[in-house]
Amino acid sequence: MTTSADGQPLIPQPPATVAALRQAVRRIAPETLAAFTRELDRAADRSLQGSDPAPLRRFIAQWAVHVHIRRRPGLAADLRRWEDLGETGDAAQARRAASEIGRILDEAHAVVGLPAR
Incomplete structure (x- = not known):
């Protein structure tokens, strides 16, 4: 890309x-x-x-x-890092990753005019 x-x-x-x-x-x-x-x-x-x-x-x-x-390459890289951490991190890291992934997806839904997930 x-x-x-x-x-x-x-x-x-x-x-x-x-x-x-x-x-x-x-x-x-x-x-x-x-x-x-x-x-x-x-x-x-x-x-x-x-x-x-x-x-x-x-x-x-x-x-x-x-x-x-x-x-947005920076945002895409952030999402990949959070997804990786969610898969490889401990329970606390996985919860944080899930929260950040949700935030990114909610923002994307809002920008494209869709209701939040």
Whole structure:
């Protein structure tokens, strides 16, 4: 991933549409494009089978949050460090990591206009 020298986001936050999110993922996190496509196919199939747009809405929300975090390399690195600490740390460190991960995700949800988890 290319980093911004001044700490600014690599790209603006795209609209929460499949096409815009796919383009953003392709640009800032191409290694996750296969997962994006797989999950999109699953969400679309579930939406069609149940005549319910909820799976597709969840997919868009999840990937909008992913893009928000990944477009900010420092934030993405922080999230990875907290996730690693949550897996390898003691109980107190795992609780702190869970709290910090929650804070990062809540902030991302707010920025992309979604209710907190």
